[in-house]
Amino acid sequence: MYAIASTECLTLGLKVVYSRGVVGSCRHKGLEEILLTGRTRRIGSEYVSKCVRILQSLEMATRPEEMDIAGYRFHGLHVSPPRWSVRVTGNYRVTFGWSGERAMDVDFEDCHYEEDGDGASECVAAGSSRLTFTRSGAVVV
Numbered sequence: 001m002y003a004i005a006s007t008e009c010l011t012l013g014l015k016v017v018y019s020r021g022v023v024g025s026c027r028h029k030g031l032e033e034i035l036l037t038g039r040t041r042r043i044g045s046e047y048v049s050k051c052v053r054i055l056q057s058l059e060m061a062t063r064p065e066e067m068d069i070a071g072y073r074f075h076g077l078h079v080s081p082p083r084w085s086v087r088v089t090g091n092y093r094v095t096f097g098w099s100g101e102r103a104m105d106v107d108f109e110d111c112h113y114e115e116d117g118d119g120a121s122e123c124v125a126a127g128s129s130r131l132t133f134t135r136s137g138a139v140v141v
Contacts, residue, residue: 023058024102031055031094031108043108047088051108054086054094058103064096 026032030042064084068074073087085093091111097104
């Protein structure tokens, strides 16, 4: 269980720590560093602020559907056990599973999209298996 460090009070030299601890585990070392210290060198600097906002949202959520926030492009993935995804930018996504009231196995993935013959879009993450979206619209980035 992690407590996320916020960088919102850097001008005062203070760190605000969220102690709710909903994020249970991380797959990605960079996201784990953000949760523990509020910064990382393992994720590109242009993505860190959005990852912090997503992790803060995960900390406050009590179920996956609460991540359906404008700009996150929240959607479920066709995998077992169930996982969900939110958009960081371009091809990058934060994916996560859920157990009880906790986000589990939070990961930062670089995905590219492929369409199969049925018009379903799939995220093919580097170094992982194919993840098919349950998204109802035809919006593919």
